[in-house]
Amino acid sequence: MNQKCAKKMERKLNKLKHVVFKETGIVCSLNPTNNIVICNAGLVNGLSEETILEHFSVYGTLNNIVLVPGKSCSFVSYVELDMACKAYEALNGQLPIAQDNKPVYLLYAERLPQHSIDSRKVWDELPGGLVILDDFITENEEKLLLSLCCFDDSLVSQMKNRQVRHFGYEFRYDNNNVDKDKPLDEKIPKECDFLWKRLHENTDWKQFVPDQLTVNHYSLGQGIPHHVDTHSAFEDPIMSLSLNSAVVIAFKRDDRDICVKLPPRSLCIMSGETRYDWTHGIIPRKSDVVLSNTGSYTLLPRGIRVSFTFRKIRQGECNCQYTRNCDSYIRKNNSELQIAASEIERLHVIDVYENIALHFNETRNKPWPNVLEFVNSFDVGSVMLDVGCGNGKYLGKNKHVFDVGCDTSCALLDVCKKNGFETFLTNCLQLPFKDAVADGVISIAVIHHLASEERRLQAIEEMIRILKVDGRALIYVWAKDQHKNNEKTSYIKQDRKNRKSDTDVVVADENSEAPVSKGMTLPVHVNRTQFKHKDVLVPWRLKNQQNTVEDTFLRFYHVFEENELSDLCSKLENVEIERCYYDQGNWCVVLRKTLIKNS
Ligand SMILES: [Zn+2]
Structure with missing residues (x-):
């Protein structure tokens, strides 16, 4: 960098130092610490943890990313000081992830702001009624289930939306319901029966035997919008088996937004308030940011994911206590x-x-x-x-x-x-x-x-x-x-x-x-x-x-x-x-x- 450029950069950083202090109360400087401030890019510019992780994890292990709601700066924290220094040298004034692909400007900070939207704080605090059973099936069983339902990968990848197949009853996306008096000829394959035996032996769901199966095939980058499964259509619980690739699923209720990793071969059981009162959805993107066991952030690339969602058709109306999403309650109340x-x-x-x-x-x-x-x-x-x-x-x-x-x-x-x-x-x-x-x-x-x-x-x-x-x-x-x-x-x-x-x-x-x-x-x-x-x-x-x-x-x-x-x-x-x-x-x-x- 020539002297003129260096002077310009210095002036720029000096200005941004004041902006960051005004916005977050954090004092930043040129003195190296483990914490780097991205002074000119944040949530308001559409910066995501995913993007930060992608570029900053190249220089070492991150133990925190803080995006401050409503602000145009963000924070990255490294495990070691020299990792932070390497990233600083390489990316300052270079990395084009600020607004309109402009380069980011970096400073060091003594500490991180306390305010954050860090939704992963509640990762270990699942919504009520949500149970994830890791390794519910073996790799061989996974292969068997995948073979039951062939999707042409070359064809599927050209489609905009995820591919679906229904067994037992067709789930209709126009009214988010099933025709209960029109069962399909194709029932849930017998090959799935071992799942229920295993479920009854190992969990409190001793009775659950589904009569409806929806197989979803998600190509890379595909997701599913937030929704609550129609109350009057299905009983409680709803169970979803993840195959082939992990994904992060989000559960939302009021202002709470809980992200949960669904590893391949895991069974996700949604019951009670999770089934009735929380929405769930998958953001369409090609990778997810997850917190590893050691407390650092990693980017989890997605692959092609197939999910088997098992449900039991409800006969009659829903009688749950979660009225705001209950179509049965709303109908009755309305009449x-x-x-x-x-x-x-x-x-x-x-x-x-x-x-x-x-x-x-x-x-x-x-x-x-x-x-x-x-x-x-x-x-x-x-x-x-x-x-x-x-x-x-x-x-x-x-x-x-x-x-x-x-x-x-x-x-x-x-x-x-x-x-x-x-x-x-x-x-x-x-x-x-x-x-x-x-x-x-x-x-x-x-x-x-x-x-x-x-x-x-x-x-x-x-x-x-x-x-x-x-x-x-x-x-x-x-x-x-x-x-x-x-x-x-x-x-x-x-x-x-x-x-x-x-x-x-x-x-x-x-x-x-x-x-x-x-x-x-x-x-x-x-x-x-x-x-x-x-x-x-x-x-x-x-x-x-x-x-x-x-x-x-x-x-x-x-x-x-x-x-x-x-x-x-x-x-x-x-x-x-x-x-x-x-x-x-x-x-x-x-x-x-x-x-x-x-x-
Ligand atoms: Zn209900």
């Missing part, structure tokens, strides 16, 4: 939720409107201008449906279209009938129409009465289903925010002092709740105030002709946050959101039906 939702809608929407229909009709006559404008934008002869038409205040407004209304309230439909409108009784979750028959749909202040997100989405899906391609729908829902743009909506303006006599004002207690479905209560909203909750009961005070209160009914509302309605609509593939706006205390969208996008 209970849907039952509760329809119960709430029956008691607190449909029945209420039946009871208040006449009073409601007296108070709901003035159409909103933006809705009228939408209705009037349709051409002569267009077919329009008003989903949840109520007393029909938007029907018959555009004289050039054929419009029909529907609602769940017989009493409100009677009002429509008296006014000469075409209507029918139906729930908005199932519209009795063929696909693609309507040019326009409006649904004003309706789907906020549906008591679950699935049902609100289903209602939108139905409206879109009956629309022709290019047909448009207008949806209004009540907004949680009634003070948008610092402007009180008419709902809020009609506060207790200046309320009109014909409005549905009732003074409910703050924080009061009312029972809605078995074991469930919902907050009762205080009328003419901002909403505090998203799922609420809004009181309607029924008055007689003398304007005295006869009865109070609680209507269910789900009030929408900003963007919530458009986010919901975005879940549909055949919809384009044309417009999204706030009007009269409501969130509103104009949707256009499109052809289904080919993803």
Whole structure:
């Protein structure tokens, strides 16, 4: 190195010394120690332990690698001082593994930082229910098993994904399940039977006999994404035999990430929380970093690996305690939720409107201008449906279209009938129409009465289903925010002092709740105030002709946050959101039906 270069390097290192100190609190210098700081490459630049090990282990045995989360420097520690010196001389300013293949700059450090993502600290602390039995089979048995399932290596290496074969039942990757009533002709080979005898003799799993086998063939560099085996598909445990090559498998739960080496011929038994609550996966790469028995790091190259994963098909639903990954639990819970939702809608929407229909009709006559404008934008002869038409205040407004209304309230439909409108009784979750028959749909202040997100989405899906391609729908829902743009909506303006006599004002207690479905209560909203909750009961005070209160009914509302309605609509593939706006205390969208996008 000439003098000019040396000066430049010195300045560079001096600068980096301060950066490292600022980032990690570690003092570094040019005085040799066992610890080398890589000043300009770390986790934030995508540097991995694997890469460090590959280049630095050439000069001697490493006993630590520390990558600091969120930092652009990293640390390497050698067993001997002269190893560190050799590496320093050879690699400083030379090794191109920093950002954009720039060279790394090195210094020595007195100590290593304590903060690290060192996941191998927990290597000996396996997740609960995970058992690895080393040398479960002999090399001859390994050969026998490998011969049962031939994969053409030359062909396999050209494939992007690992190769699989199924015995007993086919595991379907589209729904991560098996067809339990369609067993395969090809059962688990008899040659595997010795495994279960050995298992029963040597472990606590005295009963386990699998009826499903998946053989995975991993070529060099292939992995498998993190997953939990579908609870309802298979019993506990799941067992996987590794053949031909070792691999490091990762188990994850919450913020814990545990790497476990699976040597060839080992049996990995996943039971209990490992089977149900931890995900497992294999990072696609050609080697793994492992900690050797002597406490130093080594790079473990992978070879072609074949795994035999044995499972027992579950009959019936899973009953485990690990609910968050349990498809059985989620299904059951969801169907209970849907039952509760329809119960709430029956008691607190449909029945209420039946009871208040006449009073409601007296108070709901003035159409909103933006809705009228939408209705009037349709051409002569267009077919329009008003989903949840109520007393029909938007029907018959555009004289050039054929419009029909529907609602769940017989009493409100009677009002429509008296006014000469075409209507029918139906729930908005199932519209009795063929696909693609309507040019326009409006649904004003309706789907906020549906008591679950699935049902609100289903209602939108139905409206879109009956629309022709290019047909448009207008949806209004009540907004949680009634003070948008610092402007009180008419709902809020009609506060207790200046309320009109014909409005549905009732003074409910703050924080009061009312029972809605078995074991469930919902907050009762205080009328003419901002909403505090998203799922609420809004009181309607029924008055007689003398304007005295006869009865109070609680209507269910789900009030929408900003963007919530458009986010919901975005879940549909055949919809384009044309417009999204706030009007009269409501969130509103104009949707256009499109052809289904080919993803
Ligand atoms: Zn389960």
